[in-house]
Amino acid sequence: MRDGVMPADPERAAAMELVHRLREVAVRLELAMGEFARTTGLHGTDVRALIRLLDAERAGVDATPSWLAQQLGMTSQATTAVIHRLEAAGHVERVRSRSDGRSSQLQVSDAAVSLGWQFFGPLLDRLIATTEALTPGEQSLVTDYLTAVTSALDATSGLP
Amino acid sequence: MRDGVMPADPERAAAMELVHRLREVAVRLELAMGEFARTTGLHGTDVRALIRLLDAERAGVDATPSWLAQQLGMTSQATTAVIHRLEAAGHVERVRSRSDGRSSQLQVSDAAVSLGWQFFGPLLDRLIATTEALTPGEQSLVTDYLTAVTSALDATSGLP
């Protein structure tokens, strides 16, 4: 942002610099995802969906279409279309939920996972290397900071 | 990602956790942007464009349509459309370059900037507060780390 609108404050300026770097990282990650989408013939949204589904699996959360819609900030119809595309490409499988006949659960295929590793593997290796340059203590400091940032961001997306 | 594909390695696992947090922050930022887009009647891409234009201004870089296209990872035609939309909404002004008659420069209007502050102000305040909870030394540690991460990410997007 055009920082001049805010009063000059050296302490705040340093913090602001950090926030800008954070945003810059987000932008680059977005671009990398877009590139993955292009090379795989998927769409940006499809890739975002895949990533969220894998996140859900990691976290042990049941990924339903409506859950995914919320994660993507999209309508349920658009999410239905995303799931269709991913299903047609063999990246996702839809499994009818046993406890709730209306609902279904989404599972990412092994093929999609290995495709992801193929593309993001080298990138991830560099990120891991960058991260392991820090001491364990420094790493947990950064991790805690990022967790706090996530909470701060969450407070916004909870708007009505 | 489904980490099980990779061999278990506690050191790597800790670094991986950090990378996941980083990605999580990126996802939340993206959602916040989408929400800003919805409340202002803009599109996600338009907001991303505005942010990149403000970044360029901050960095003292000349923002041309082709530069913007590269930043957004989009074709020049799509970028032309984005600029048209932003221009029509009064958020951006197109100024013919004096040094190169083919090119033009893009400037974000004051109105767009204050609109951005209005929405992102509270969010930014929370982020700044989160950041200022760190000591100056810790802040610069995180800043340096994020800079390194940006470089690591850049090495990917430079694919042919």
Place this chain on the structure above:
DNA sequence: GAGAATAGCTCACTGAGTGAGGTATCTTGC
């Protein structure tokens, strides 16, 4: 100054995402 390269644009088209509305299943109050 001719030819190649570059910056940006218009046009026609595809398809991602939305609003309206439908079906099947689950929940609740009687």
Place this chain on the structure above:
DNA sequence: GCAAGATACCTCACTCAGTGAGCTATTCTC
């Protein structure tokens, strides 16, 4: 036990963002 309402997901018709093809104007190169 069943009607009324809520919920989860889906289809249909439509809009408009983004793409490919191809154009014009300007600048660079020899």
